[in-house]
Amino acid sequence: MTKQLKSEIVAVGTELLLGQIANTNAQWLSEKLALQGINIYHHTVVGDNLQRIKKVFEQAQNRSDIILVTGGLGPTEDDLTREAFQLMSNLEMTEHAPSMKKIKNYFSRHNQNMTPNNSRQARVFKGSKVLFNRVGMAPGMIVKHESNTWIFLPGVPGEMKDIVTHDVLPFLQEETGNKELIKSLVLKFIGIGESALEHELKSLIQSQQNPTIAPLAQNNGILLRLTAKGESEKYVDELLDKTKSQILAKVGDYFFGENDQTIEQEVVRLLQEQNKKIAAAESLTGGMFTNKLISVNGASSVCPGGIVSYDKKVKQNILGVAPETIKNKGTVSEECAIEMAQNVSQKLDSDIGISFTGVAGPDRVEGKPVGTVYIALISKDGYQLVQRFEFMGNRNIIRNRATLKGLEIIFNFLKS
Amino acid sequence: MTKQLKSEIVAVGTELLLGQIANTNAQWLSEKLALQGINIYHHTVVGDNLQRIKKVFEQAQNRSDIILVTGGLGPTEDDLTREAFQLMSNLEMTEHAPSMKKIKNYFSRHNQNMTPNNSRQARVFKGSKVLFNRVGMAPGMIVKHESNTWIFLPGVPGEMKDIVTHDVLPFLQEETGNKELIKSLVLKFIGIGESALEHELKSLIQSQQNPTIAPLAQNNGILLRLTAKGESEKYVDELLDKTKSQILAKVGDYFFGENDQTIEQEVVRLLQEQNKKIAAAESLTGGMFTNKLISVNGASSVCPGGIVSYDKKVKQNILGVAPETIKNKGTVSEECAIEMAQNVSQKLDSDIGISFTGVAGPDRVEGKPVGTVYIALISKDGYQLVQRFEFMGNRNIIRNRATLKGLEIIFNFLKS
Structure with missing residues (x-):
């Protein structure tokens, strides 16, 4: 029968509280446990302080059935996980012979003196199930205490993952009776x-x-x-x-x-399927759109390249936007966007042309506010679309949103 | 006088407990607070559950002076941070007019119907200091309640960071009076x-x-x-x-x-200082180099644009690389790289031309192995450099490394 157990993860280590590393151990463990149908209700991080660790353990004891603890099993005086648990549980510790042998071997193999603190790592609670550490020194442990199951794991991700994969997940499957x-x-x-x-x-x-x-x-x-x-x-x-x-x-x-599919992958796939090529004329996006397409394996069959026409002169001289358009309507305009899309498609001999022109900031351009963006799409078979957008955010958020909107527009066009 | 305040970070969100994302918000916040001399004693993650959030809040209230809460401020029924705090504190909520206006504007500008749940995001506690969200919708808040300071922040990292940088760090510096x-x-x-x-x-x-x-x-x-x-x-x-x-x-x-300075910013700064313009002809990098430059504020004065010549035809027809060069030497060659750099500089009227041509993979090109990249740099005053590289990695690692190497080359050129 399946028991509905509550569980939580406690990470011990001041380096987490200083922001030197993120608690990726909790993420990894949570993902694995979720797939076994084990519900995690809390993650906690506590520093290397005996009393605070003990308090966090007491809380966990009261609210959870299974408690996974990462970190604090190492050789230094900062490593206090065992001590805090002993203070709470009054369980006795003993030396785990295979782990001690491994530690001693390591130091003799490396011709190093083994400082006494290293033997600390081999201590385990009496009656616990010891989880041998294939990758590092300190073993993990499973301790049944009162009505709780405590699982102690090293904080080094590679060691923790190895022990969890080999020993903890099978143990928990048996423990919970989960066939699910x-x-x-x-x-x-x-x-x-x-x-x-x-x-x-x-x-x-x-x-x-x-x-x-x-x-x-x-x-x-x-x-x-x-x-x-x-x-x-x-x-x-x-x-x-x-x-x-x-x-x-x-x-x-x-x-x-x-799952892992990206919108640019899907756009490239649709272009391949329909045997169409696309080219972009980019002003404020500065090559970001073309770069996204070309990041996809196989983009060469659907994207010959593009023109980054950031400066007005490049819009005129390379893309061939009419000087009157720029003079009368401005570069941030429907008309300029349409010519950019048309001309890039002609010049690069693509079936579809797309263009981006607008104001990324920090300053206004031609009196238009920051965030104003025109995107035009032109296809050889006569389809034409131009849209004005007002994006929020700073320069690079606006440029990102414009690029993403361009992918959305071409995606919708190809699907229709 | 310096007060030694205890603080903690509470993250609200079931996605964290399922391991879908890591709690990088807590890491980032911890790092920033540590630099202000503020001691963080706990991180806690709790799911989208009213009673459990309330309990975590009660605990935080009892053990910490400053409590930073991330997440749970969004528009959906899962977003319960305000509700849990209200349940504990009995503080009244009111609508924050500027935030509501922003939300309404967003929907009208995008011609979308604003569903009623969106207005949830504009609710703030009476008497709180509202932290306007420049990047997204839901504002943050600073609430003084009993002897605690509560700081509520959106869970989206970009929004949270913006608010913390602009408003929370200056507030905390004042609050703590920290002199160490x-x-x-x-x-x-x-x-x-x-x-x-x-x-x-x-x-x-x-x-x-x-x-x-x-x-x-x-x-x-x-x-x-x-x-x-x-x-x-x-x-x-x-x-x-x-x-x-x-x-x-x-x-x-x-x-x-x-600090936060990037190599592309430094390149743009040097170009501005020397009153020089640069244009790139990009094959495998697909616009990534030009995009990096244009991501920098003020790039318009030093980068008129660029040409992404991914396809051979674009190299010939738009960039004007000689057909004999391509026929005799190939597109992945010193000679092609030099012509690309020369021609893009001429066509876009820039002082410096840079080019990238090579094999990003997954397949060989012209018999050249994946990772082969040529970068050429040409300057109006006669300087010319071309180098061959063999980068390791997959398609996008190779493209990234080529772009970074291009920035290094132009940086060294401008410094010398």
Whole structure:
């Protein structure tokens, strides 16, 4: 039978509180445990201080069934995880012979004197299940104390991961009796805001337990993470497929890919499929759009290159925008955007031309406020679109948003 | 008088407990606060659950003076930070008019319907100091409640950082009256490896306590972080200056800037100082080099634009590389690189031309192995340089390294 256990992760180390490193151990552990159906309710970071560690342990003892502790098992006086747990539990410690042997061997192999503090690392609690450290010195431990299961792990990520993969995950699977498989699927959207997406899917998100549906905003669009549980992979895949269909029935217009797929990859794929080439004339985006396309493997078949016409003269002399257009309408205008897109497409012999002109800041240009951007799209078969946008943010946020909007526009064009 | 205040960071968000993201906000905040001499004793992560957030808040209230809370201020039903704090404090909420106006403007400008949940983001506690969000929607807040100072911040890193830099750090400096000053100075280098730098500075790094000297390798070069302590800014600055001089006496040839300065900023600055313009012809880098320059404020005076000549035809037709060069030497050749640099400089009327041509992979080009890159630099006054490189890594690592090497080459040219 499956028990619903509460668990938490405690990281010990002042270096985390000083911001010298991020708590990536907690992230990695959480991801692995979530996939085993173990619910993590808290992460805590505490510094190398005996009393504070002890308090955090007492709290964990009261609110969680399984407590994973990373760090504080090393050789120095700062390493106080064992001491704090002993203070709380009154459990006795003993020396773990295989670990001690490994430590001694290491020092003799390296012709170094073993300073006495190194033997500290070999101490384990009596009656604990010792988790041998293949990668480093200090072993991990599983300690059953009162009604809790404590899992002590080294803080060095490589050592922690090795022990968890080999010993802790199998132990927890047995402990929890979990036969359940958990699988995630990320659906990616562009051209719709987080709140609008959630609004569209509100009833589905609220009514749905398996898979769960969690929205997440990212720099390059909006994600939905579906997480399904079940006893077989086939069953879980069916659940994910069914929910995906329900979601796409509502917001499929904005869907562009799954998991690690990027919008530029999808644009390159669609261009390849349709045997079309694109070229961009970029002003404020300065090559960012073309660079995104060319970052994709196989872009050479769909993007011959582009022209960065940041200066007015380059717009005129290289791209061939009419001087009257620039004089009468300005470079930040619909008309200039259209000519830029038309001309870059002609000059580079592409099926589609796209252009970006606008004001990235910090100063206004031609009286237009910072954030004003025109994007034009021209296709050989006569399609023409030009749009004005007002993006918020600093220079590089505006340039990023313009580039992303350009990818959205070409994506929508290719899909339609 | 300096108060020794205890502080902690609470991050709200189930995505952290599922391991979908790491708590990099806590790291960034901890680093900034440490530099202001503010001691952080705990980080806590709690999921999007009203009662559990409330409990974590109660605990923070009892053990800390200053509590920084990130996340849970967004528009969705999962965003419960305000609700949990209200439940604990019984403070009233009110609508922050400037934030509401910003939200409404955003939706009307984008011709999107504003769903009702979006107005949730504009709610602030009565009597709080509102921290306007320049980058996104939800404002932050500083709330004094009982003997605690609560600082609520959005979870999106860019928004959080902007608010903290502009508003929170100055507020905390005033609040704490901290006089034990800790100051960091980051020195940046290009064109030297981490171990070579460390080797040159070994005795200095080992003998030195105040400031400490810590080397750090990053994507865009090598950093040295000096951290000095003292009772006055003048004293600390003198310590940092003295050590900086000692370091530059040894490795000054590779030094390009301090703190947040980037190599592209330094290149733009040198170009401005020397009143020179640069244009790039880019093949495998696909616009990345030009984009880096144009990302810098004020780039318009030194970079008129560039040509991305990814396809052979664009090299011939737009850039005007001689067909014989391409036929006899190939596009991945010294000769092609030189013509590309010469021609882009002529066509865009710049003082300096730089070019990138090579093999980003995954496949060989013209029999040349993946990673082969030629970079040429031509200046109006007759200087000419062309170099061949073999970069390791995948497609985008190679493209990045080529771009960075281009910046190094132009930096060295401008300095000499």
